Amino acid sequence: MELINCPICDGSEFQNFIKVKDRFSLSEIEDFQLVKCNCSFIFLNPRPNSDEISNFYTHTDYDPHKKRNFSFYDLIYKLVQKVALKIKHGRIIKFKNKGELLDIGGGQGEFAIYMQNNGFSSTLQDNFSNYKGSLKFYSNIDKIKNKFFDVISMWHVLEHVHDLENLFNSINKLLNKNGIFVIAVPNHDALERKYFHDKWTPYDAPRHLYHFDMFSLESLLNKNGFEISKKYSMIQDSFYNILLSIHKKSIFSLIKGIYVSVLTIFNMLINGRKNASTIMVICKKV
Numbered sequence: 016m017e018l019i020n021c022p023i024c025d026g027s028e029f030q031n032f033i034k035v036k037d038r039f040s041l042s043e044i045e046d047f048q049l050v051k052c053n054c055s056f057i058f059l060n061p062r063p064n065s066d067e068i069s070n071f072y073t074h075t076d077y078d079p080h081k082k083r084n085f086s087f088y089d090l091i092y093k094l095v096q097k098v099a100l101k102i103k104h105g106r107i108i109k110f111k112n113k114g115e116l117l118d119i120g121g122g123q124g125e126f127a128i129y130m131q132n133n134g135f136s137s138t139l140q141d142n143f144s145n146y147k148g149s150l151k152f153y154s155n156i157d158k159i160k161n162k163f164f165d166v167i168s169m170w171h172v173l174e175h176v177h178d179l180e181n182l183f184n185s186i187n188k189l190l191n192k193n194g195i196f197v198i199a200v201p202n203h204d205a206l207e208r209k210y211f212h213d214k215w216t217p218y219d220a221p222r223h224l225y226h227f228d229m230f231s232l233e234s235l236l237n238k239n240g241f242e243i244s245k246k247y248s249m250i251q252d253s254f255y256n257i258l259l260s261i262h263k264k265s266i267f268s269l270i271k272g273i274y275v276s277v278l279t280i281f282n283m284l285i286n287g288r289k290n291a292s293t294i295m296v297i298c299k300k301v
C-alpha cells in the first residue's frame with residue numbers, strides 16, 4: 016500500500032470521507048479508506064501500489080474483463096453498451112468526423128472497432144487486454160512512437176490510473192494540436208450515490224482511485240494543460256449503476272431500486288443532468 020498527496024493540489028491534509036469494502040471481497044484488508052482533501056477532491060488513500068493493484072482485477076465478475084453470457088445483468092450491460100456507442104460517436108463527430116483515433120484502456124476494442132467502422136482509423140491501447148483482433152494494438156502507451164492522433168479517448172479509465180503525470184504527458188505528446196481528448200468518469204455528484212452510501216458501485220475500491228465531480232475533473236485537466244470545450248453527462252449509466260448497486264435480491268431491494276430510479280428521472284427533469292452517474296467532457300490542449 017502507498018500513501019499519496021492530492022493529485023490535484025498536491026496537498027497532504029485530508030479528512031476521512033468514507034470506508035468502502037471491495038465489492039468482490041477479494042481483499043484481506045477489510046475496508047478501503049477514501050479521503051477528502053481541503054480542495055474537495057475525494058480519493059483512495061492509502062491505496063494498493065501499481066504492482067499490488069493487479070490482484071484486484073482478477074475476479075471473474077469484474078465487468079470489463081468478463082466473458083459475456085446471457086444472465087439478466089449481462090443482457091442489460093450489452094444493451095447499455097450498444098446505446099452508449101451510438102451516443103459517444105454522435106458527440107465526437109460534432110468536433111471531428113474522421114482521422115486517427117486512439118482509445119486508451121479500451122479493453123477488447125468495442126469502441127475502437129465501432130469508430131473504425133464509422134470513418135476513423137483506430138488504434139487500441141490497454142495495459143491488461145489480450146486483444147488479438149485486426150486493429151493496431153499497444154499494451155504500453157510509452158511504446159507508441161512517431162504517431163499523432165486527432166481523437167484520444169478514455170472511457171472510465173482515468174479513475175484507474177496510478178501515474179497521472181505520465182499519462183497526461185503521453186497524451187500531450189500524442190494528440191495533434193487541434194485534436195480532441197475525450198474523457199468519461201463516474202460522477203461523484205450522482206444522485207443515486209446518496210441512497211446506496213458505501214455500496215454505491217462506482218466507489219469500486221480499490222480499483223477506482225479517484226472520485227471526480229465536474230469541478231475536480233476540470234481542475235485536474237487544467238493543471239495538465241487541457242481545457243474543456245464541452246461538458247456532457249451519460250444518463251443511461253445511472254440506471255445501470257442503480258441495478259448494480261442493489262446487492263441483495265429481495266423485494267425491499269427491488270422497491271428501493273425502483274424508488275431511486277423514479278427519483279433519478281424526476282431529478283433529471285427538474286435539475287438537468289448534473290446528477291447523472293457519468294460525466295463526459297471533450298477537451299483540447301491549451
Ligand SMILES: [Zn+2]
Nearest residue numbers: 021024052054
Ligand atoms: Zn487537493
